[in-house]
Amino acid sequence: MHIYLDCIPCFIRQSLDAARLATKDVHIHEKVVRGVLGLANNLDLSKTPPVIGQKIHRRIRELTGLEDPYRVVKQRFNNAALKLYPKLRKLVVESEDPLETAVRLAIAGNIIDLGLKSQLQETELAETINQCLSGEPSGMQMEAFRSVLNETEDILYLADNAGEIVFDRLLIEQLPTEKITVAVKGSPVINDATMEDAILAGLPKIVEVIDNGSDAPGTILEICSQSFKDYFNKADLVIAKGQGNYETLSDMDKNIFFILKAKCPVIARNLGCEVGEMILRRS
Amino acid sequence: MHIYLDCIPCFIRQSLDAARLATKDVHIHEKVVRGVLGLANNLDLSKTPPVIGQKIHRRIRELTGLEDPYRVVKQRFNNAALKLYPKLRKLVVESEDPLETAVRLAIAGNIIDLGLKSQLQETELAETINQCLSGEPSGMQMEAFRSVLNETEDILYLADNAGEIVFDRLLIEQLPTEKITVAVKGSPVINDATMEDAILAGLPKIVEVIDNGSDAPGTILEICSQSFKDYFNKADLVIAKGQGNYETLSDMDKNIFFILKAKCPVIARNLGCEVGEMILRRS
Numbered sequence: 001m002h003i004y005l006d007c008i009p010c011f012i013r014q015s016l017d018a019a020r021l022a023t024k025d026v027h028i029h030e031k032v033v034r035g036v037l038g039l040a041n042n043l044d045l046s047k048t049p050p051v052i053g054q055k056i057h058r059r060i061r062e063l064t065g066l067e068d069p070y071r072v073v074k075q076r077f078n079n080a081a082l083k084l085y086p087k088l089r090k091l092v093v094e095s096e097d098p099l100e101t102a103v104r105l106a107i108a109g110n111i112i113d114l115g116l117k118s119q120l121q122e123t124e125l126a127e128t129i130n131q132c133l134s135g136e137p138s139g140m141q142m143e144a145f146r147s148v149l150n151e152t153e154d155i156l157y158l159a160d161n162a163g164e165i166v167f168d169r170l171l172i173e174q175l176p177t178e179k180i181t182v183a184v185k186g187s188p189v190i191n192d193a194t195m196e197d198a199i200l201a202g203l204p205k206i207v208e209v210i211d212n213g214s215d216a217p218g219t220i221l222e223i224c225s226q227s228f229k230d231y232f233n234k235a236d237l238v239i240a241k242g243q244g245n246y247e248t249l250s251d252m253d254k255n256i257f258f259i260l261k262a263k264c265p266v267i268a269r270n271l272g273c274e275v276g277e278m279i280l281r282r283s
Numbered sequence: 284m285h286i287y288l289d290c291i292p293c294f295i296r297q298s299l300d301a302a303r304l305a306t307k308d309v310h311i312h313e314k315v316v317r318g319v320l321g322l323a324n325n326l327d328l329s330k331t332p333p334v335i336g337q338k339i340h341r342r343i344r345e346l347t348g349l350e351d352p353y354r355v356v357k358q359r360f361n362n363a364a365l366k367l368y369p370k371l372r373k374l375v376v377e378s379e380d381p382l383e384t385a386v387r388l389a390i391a392g393n394i395i396d397l398g399l400k401s402q403l404q405e406t407e408l409a410e411t412i413n414q415c416l417s418g419e420p421s422g423m424q425m426e427a428f429r430s431v432l433n434e435t436e437d438i439l440y441l442a443d444n445a446g447e448i449v450f451d452r453l454l455i456e457q458l459p460t461e462k463i464t465v466a467v468k469g470s471p472v473i474n475d476a477t478m479e480d481a482i483l484a485g486l487p488k489i490v491e492v493i494d495n496g497s498d499a500p501g502t503i504l505e506i507c508s509q510s511f512k513d514y515f516n517k518a519d520l521v522i523a524k525g526q527g528n529y530e531t532l533s534d535m536d537k538n539i540f541f542i543l544k545a546k547c548p549v550i551a552r553n554l555g556c557e558v559g560e561m562i563l564r565r566s
Contacts, residue, residue, distance in 0.1 A: 005316050009296040016288050033288050034324055041320040045313070 001247045003045045017118035022069035048248045050218030068188035077163025102171040107278045108132035109167025110261040114191040140280040156235035157182045160242030162197040186213040218244030256283040284530045300401035305352035331531045333501030351471035360446025385454040390561045391415035392450025393544040397474040423563040439518035440465045443525030445480040469496040501527030539566040
């Protein structure tokens with residue numbers, strides 16, 4: 001999915017949010033915003049949004065001198081999700097359709113996207129869980145998803161954000177774990193999950209976990225490590241979680257299932273769905 | 284009120300909205316956005332938001348070749364307001380406190396601010412009228428306003444938007460009309476009211492109406508006509524309507540009453556009020 005003009009005000013807003021999260025120094029806030037205005041002005045709109053996202057967040061880390069401005073908030077949402085995990089796992093296991101319930105919860109976890117909403121509160125996470133458990137599943141291709149899991153041998157699960165990765169674990173536990181490799185980001189960007197978050201979520205105990213060698217908030221294949229690209233090419237199914245992975249992989253000729261909550265109007269328009277809708281969709 | 288960093292994404296969003304209202308040509312949309320990114324990058328944050336607003340909308344008119352991109356939508360809201368006028372006038376006259384009811388309705392009309400929300404619908408106008416008629420008046424200095432009307436001889440009423448100016452008429456009819464001059468913008472910018480709208484609202488029949496000689500979406504005194512400045516300096520009370528006039532006049536040493544609905548978080552923070560609050564406040 002290419003960059004839309006509507007993404008540009010959102011990039012600026014996101015960079016200001018991120019700068020404020022990183023430091024109280026208003027001069028740095030201004031430098032970040034001016035830097036991003038410069039980047040945006042020279043933008044190639046044929047690229048995907050994470051291409052500029054990567055540049056913006058590199059610039060923020062440079063200007064603030066912080067390697068991981070979202071560290072504290074990532075921990076906060078990892079902790080909130082881990083606290084919910086036992087109750088949600090029980091809910092999945094005891095539900096009539098554990099796979100569907102786990103998909104719904106994985107989608108609910110996708111609300112923990114601080115690129116979109118840096119001020120997210122735990123109460124909104126709780127509300128989103130309830131909405132996703134009872135919501136209309138018209139955007140979810142459950143039967144196609146069930147079939148593809150049986151037909152494929154080598155599944156690459158692209159994780160999205162910290163905290164959310166605990167919700168991914170709920171889903172991964174309902175999948176054929178022996179076929180699955182989970183990939184996280186190579187280094188911090190926004191609140192995207194890295195190896196540290198995967199370990200906190202307990203994933204390496206149940207599946208192989210790798211990183212993609214990149215600090216882009218999505219999966220820009222050209223700049224991922226060769227090792228990750230080998231996994232990607234070998235996989236006969238990719239499960240791509242979240243908006244950033246949708247944005248970067250939606251036009252790729254590959255067997256991909258996207259799982260996300262459509263949280264912004266641009267993504268929703270591109271998907272042909274309503275804002276807020278739960279998406280489980282084959283590419 | 285100076286420009287806040289939060290205003291910048293809003294400028295970009297507003298320029299894209301305005302470009303889309305003016306033309307379907309996506310190349311022009313992109314040119315407008317890139318032009319505004321350039322303007323924003325060289326921005327002097329000590330200026331008021333209408334200083335850049337004026338530049339943005341000049342650029343949009345230049346690129347689209349349209350002298351007044353909001354012409355159709357201004358007419359739509361003039362018509363909607365004129366249709367409501369007889370009923371609202373009856374409501375004012377028959378109310379227990381006609382002046383307060385008229386102030387509430389003038390504030391309600393301030394929702395017709397297409398810089399903030401280009402897709403405003405008539406239904407939202409109706410909802411806002413109801414909210415303002417019954418809303419909590421803690422942000423309204425009614426008694427101080429009543430007194431100042433008696434104490435002053437020469438009142439300059441700075442109108443804000445088309446459509447809204449019909450709501451201003453409801454208020455002006457409750458003021459000492461012989462003391463009042465109403466000023467509109469010198470030429471079109473966003474949906475700000477010009478002489479054409481004042482005439483449609485029937486204002487010249489009840490008060491003197493002048494224009495300020497400027498195309499800024501607020502009152503930037505330095506660039507207004509000398510004739511307007513004479514009126515402004517002579518007035519012993521200025522009634523300044525809407526966010527643009529608040530932004531440009533809030534730091535001025537003058538007897539001013541601001542009347543507006545605080546529609547954006549930046550203005551609300553500057554005023555120390557909640558978003559959506561009704562404001563009638565002495566400078």
